[in-house]
Amino acid sequence: TMGDVLAFAEQRDGSLRGVANEVVTVAAAVARELGGSVTALAVGAPGLAAEAGSLGAFGAELVRVAEATELDGYNGDQHAPVVAQVIREGGFSAAVFPATAQGKDLAPRVAALLDVPLAADVTDLDASGGAVTAVRPVYAGKAFARVAFAASPAMVSIRPNAFQPVERAAAGAVEAFTPQVSSAGSRVVGFSASGGGQMDVAEASVVVSGGRGMKDPENWALLEELRDALGSAAALGASRAVVDAGWRPHGEQVGQTGKTVAPKLYFAVGISGAIQHLAGMRTAGTIVAVNKDPDAPIFQVADYGIVGDLFDVVPRLTEEIRRITHD
Numbered sequence: 410t411m412g413d414v415l416a417f418a419e420q421r422d423g424s425l426r427g428v429a430n431e432v433v434t435v436a437a438a439v440a441r442e443l444g445g446s447v448t449a450l451a452v453g454a455p456g457l458a459a460e461a462g463s464l465g466a467f468g469a470e471l472v473r474v475a476e477a478t479e480l481d482g483y484n485g486d487q488h489a490p491v492v493a494q495v496i497r498e499g500g501f502s503a504a505v506f507p508a509t510a511q512g513k514d515l516a517p518r519v520a521a522l523l524d525v526p527l528a529a530d531v532t533d534l535d536a537s538g539g540a541v542t543a544v545r546p547v548y549a550g551k552a553f554a555r556v557a558f559a560a561s562p563a564m565v566s567i568r569p570n571a572f573q574p575v576e577r578a579a580a581g582a583v584e585a586f587t588p589q590v591s592s593a594g595s596r597v598v599g600f601s602a603s604g605g606g607q608m609d610v611a612e613a614s615v616v617v618s619g620g621r622g623m624k625d626p627e628n629w630a631l632l633e634e635l636r637d638a639l640g641s642a643a644a645l646g647a648s649r650a651v652v653d654a655g656w657r658p659h660g661e662q663v664g665q666t667g668k669t670v671a672p673k674l675y676f677a678v679g680i681s682g683a684i685q686h687l688a689g690m691r692t693a694g695t696i697v698a699v700n701k702d703p704d705a706p707i708f709q710v711a712d713y714g715i716v717g718d719l720f721d722v723v724p725r726l727t728e729e730i731r732r733i734t735h736d
């Protein structure tokens with residue numbers, strides 16, 4: 410019905426991702442303005458429904474769970490038609506996706522299947538007055554475009570961590586169903602993870618990034634200690650200079666040709682703040698920069714700037730954070 414909003418709840422390995430709570434919260438805010446209700450949709454292998462009820466607490470009146478063994482593990486060829494079908498049948502006014510790696514693959518496919526426009530990587534959304542408009546960074550974050558939608562549903566993918574999830578005292582009804590799964594296109598026949606199971610920099614709510622000022626890859630022990638002091642939601646990031654030098658894996662690179670991050674807290678340590686680096690992190694909530702050069706451009710976007718030698722500053726910062734978090 411008119412005003413209803415679909416929230417795509419991303420899962421991985423049978424567990425809903427934290428970003429699903431952000432997506433449902435955003436969908437609920439839009440639905441409130443449009444006078445409709447929120448349906449969350451999760452897609453995966455049988456058993457997923459058991460944990461999907463938690464989405465009710467973020468504003469989903471109904472949680473629909475498309476379950477099929479073929480839907481275990483993300484594959485756009487199979488997931489997109491299922492999502493498109495649910496949107497088609499539900500007559501939604503808007504559909505909200507996460508701009509995660511999975512969402513960046515899925516949302517454009519669904520938009521194409523429905524032949525509607527998509528605003529990707531949105532950092533603000535408004536539906537007051539009954540029409541949805543979205544704000545998205547353009548030109549590598551140097552400007553923001555506000556876009557309106559010429560077709561329905563208005564489809565958006567939201568930047569992870571850009572919206573605060575809001576809980577309420579309510580539960581959503583969960584309804585599992587077996588979708589028709591297309592056998593056309595590709596099928597995932599094997600999956601192997603790279604990396605040591607650390608939190609991904611694009612998903613972390615706290616990021617500790619190091620640049621060429623770190624001098625040597627061995628010195629990352631300093632940043633690992635800072636990250637550990639900041640808790641399990643923290644991840645390491647890197648500038649391109651250190652990735653190009655082979656000091657850090659490309660998966661950690663933040664910037665125009667790396668990942669876009671919007672954590673609550675971002676540490677730039679020994680990073681000059683080139684425009685291509687800023688493109689990936691300038692929408693972070695609070696930016697802390699440590700650099701020995703007071704004229705480094707990073708200080709122009711930093712909320713807190715520490716001018717000093719990082720080999721002095723970082724251990725003291727780590728010690729102080731440990732003290733605060735352990736008291």
Ligand code: FAD
Nearest residue numbers: 620621622648649650664665666667679680681686701719
């Ligand atoms: P530097 O610019 O060398 O800065 C090192 C900083 O460390 C300096 O500011 C210095 O004052 C400080 N420092 C040195 N020693 C200390 C010390 N002991 N204590 C404290 N501070 C110290 N870059 C990205 O990061 N991400 C991207 O995605 C990206 N994409 C790009 C795409 C294109 C097309 C191009 C052309 C460039 C791209 N770049 C990207 C590269 C970017 O232009 C910069 O070259 C890069 O970000 C610089 O990395 P850095 O800040 O680590 O190194």
